[in-house]
Amino acid sequence: MRFASVRTAAGASWGVVANGAVHPIDAATAEAFPTLKHAIAAAALKAVHDRHESWDAIPVDEVEWAPLIPEPGKILCVGLNYEKHREETARPVVAHPTIFTRFADSQTGHRQPIVRPIVSEKLDYEGELALVIGKRGRAIAARDALDHIAGFSCYNDGSVRDWQHHTMQFTPGKNFPGTGAFGPWLVTPDEFGDIPSKRIRTRLNGEVMQDAHFSELIFGLDRLIEYVSAFTPLEPGDVIVTGTPGGVGAKRKPPVFMKPGDHVEVEIEGIGVLRNGIADELAP
Template identity: 65%
Template structure:
């Protein structure tokens, strides 16, 4: 099932996609008012059954999309997780994933503008697979890690490259307002199937900039979930960004950065295409 978050008539809620329409599930499944709450209360199966019985009642034009999870407790990001990207950055090989964070209030939804800040002209794209945690935990065994996944989505982990390099810590360049695009929807594992060979592609103004498959990940998803849960408890609705392929704009000759009027797309296997225009900060 495909689930999404949205605002309708000024009220935030969530629903499911059925036959290209939307079923509004807000408050209808044991009172759950958000996708994050439905995940935390283990209500997705019930929500999927209700959506199938009800059928679509809304068109996409009836709602304003929100990031798939607008308010995750944590957004944990993995860097340098494709060999081509690690090589283009000239970073050494590592035994453990590189981890940084993004803040929830830096996110935008599908078709909303990614914001190029006034302070920098080095806004770069980073197409990534997002993992949404369902059942949380600490010290999750790698063998059971995929049992903790509520769903998958597309993410554009936009980076402000000069701020990223102010020190050895990535975070200042990774969490500017309006730079993390998340959507268009979350697909549950039962519908998505085996994720390990999905293609991932990022396009800028129609030109392919990044292209890989998830089989290229240096640290696969179960290893990432297990490692993160060693040092922090994972909770329902937490989001893990799993790294970006090679081909980022910053490492091209000459570099290519996103600017006002551009359109960037991230497409991953069955997860659809996340589309965002680029706009200057006002």
């Protein structure tokens, strides 16, 4: 099953993705579950999916996409979670995941621009697998962790590198408005299938810049959920962005940064392609 958050003439909505179209929810469903996050929390995705065939259908190339979860309580991002990326950054081997946060209002949707801020020209791509929490938990054991996942999507954790490296803390460079692309849709675990075998690739203007399999993750999804839930409760709709492979623009020689007019794609087998253009921030 696949679900997406969209914008329609009536405002923010969400719906089922099937047969090349998005089926926005009807009025009765919207009253019960105003957002995708509400439906996840109520464990109602299958019930909603079972009713979608009677709803309107908008072809996917005509949809205005919103960030998959526009209002997550938490976005927890993982740094340095592929060995090639750790090596290219010259960071030491660590025993625990590197966790930082992204704010909900820094996100953008599929086919919406990723925004290069006025204060920097060092906007970098980071293609990643995102997981969305489906069931509340605290101190979740690794053996139970995958049962807490509602589904998966693509994420481009756009990074403003000079601001990221002002200090040892990543937060400023990861939270400029419109830099975190999330989508296009949620794929439920039963459809996504075997995680380690899946491949992720990031392309900039058609050139492959990152290419890896999820078997290369240093800390697997079960370990990430176990670790994060040890220090904070995980709630339905929370997002964990699981790390980027090697090949980031900042570590290339010469460096490659995204600029207005560029197009970036994050493709994950079993999900699809998250596409975004790059635009400059408008002056305040």
